[in-house]
Amino acid sequence: MKTKIWLWTIMALFLTIIQTSAQSSKKSGKILVAYFSHSGNTRNMANQIKEVTGGDIFEIQPLEAYPSDYKTLLDQAKTETKAFYKPALKAMPKNIDSYNIIIIGSPNWWSTIAPPVASFLSKVDLKGKIIVPFMTHGGGRMGHSMEYINKLCPDSKITEGLPIRGNEVTDADTKQEIVKWLKKIEIIK
Ligand SMILES: Cc1cc2nc3c(=O)[nH]c(=O)nc-3n(C[C@H](O)[C@H](O)[C@H](O)COP(=O)(O)O)c2cc1C
Numbered sequence: 001m002k003t004k005i006w007l008w009t010i011m012a013l014f015l016t017i018i019q020t021s022a023q024s025s026k027k028s029g030k031i032l033v034a035y036f037s038h039s040g041n042t043r044n045m046a047n048q049i050k051e052v053t054g055g056d057i058f059e060i061q062p063l064e065a066y067p068s069d070y071k072t073l074l075d076q077a078k079t080e081t082k083a084f085y086k087p088a089l090k091a092m093p094k095n096i097d098s099y100n101i102i103i104i105g106s107p108n109w110w111s112t113i114a115p116p117v118a119s120f121l122s123k124v125d126l127k128g129k130i131i132v133p134f135m136t137h138g139g140g141r142m143g144h145s146m147e148y149i150n151k152l153c154p155d156s157k158i159t160e161g162l163p164i165r166g167n168e169v170t171d172a173d174t175k176q177e178i179v180k181w182l183k184k185i186e187i188i189k
Contacts, residue, residue, distance in 0.1 A: 159187075
């Protein structure tokens with residue numbers, strides 16, 4: 001009888017340990033905030049997310065910089081997004097494999113992610129990783145970007161994204177909105 005009780009106790013203890021470790025790996029992990037920004041709004045949002053999560057930060061930069069002339073930029077971005085073009089990047093983060101949560105930010109360009117972000121997502125093995133999208137925009141919110149991100153990361157868990165208007169990233173309540181979103185999707189407690 002005593003041996004039976006002992007066996008049950010050990011089994012219960014074993015099950016509790018397994019359950020606890022499964023729960024913590026679902027919610028915690030090493031975080032990378034990776035972003036592309038042309039005029040600074042997405043960079044600002046990325047820095048706020050870094051502060052809130054304590055993750056590492058990485059700026060995605062195309063090998064060839066985009067034109068500063070707005071009209072030329074619009075035209076080039078239109079052609080590239082339409083063609084699902086993926087430009088070469090200056091660099092990739094070191095030890096990308098060590099991150100299991102990648103918070104990925106882009107400006108909304110023609111209703112989708114900017115091409116360098118597509119390059120980044122297609123260059124990395126994202127199998128089993130949690131992808132957390134965010135975007136700054138001029139009114140179009142996330143546009144169709146979630147569809148494209150889903151296509152680029154077929155083996156990842158993609159969470160709800162957060163769009164913030166470019167001219168509102170510096171507002172006092174933006175950080176609260178970021179915290180609320182990260183809590184809702186269980187990236188922070
Ligand atoms: C080439 C280009 C295309 C854009 N297309 C859209 C769009 O389709 N929808 C939208 O809401 N905003 C659009 N915008 C506005 C940007 O998404 C917005 O200004 C964003 O905050 C810029 O981010 P950044 O400062 O990090 O580059 C576009 C801006 C550029 C330069």
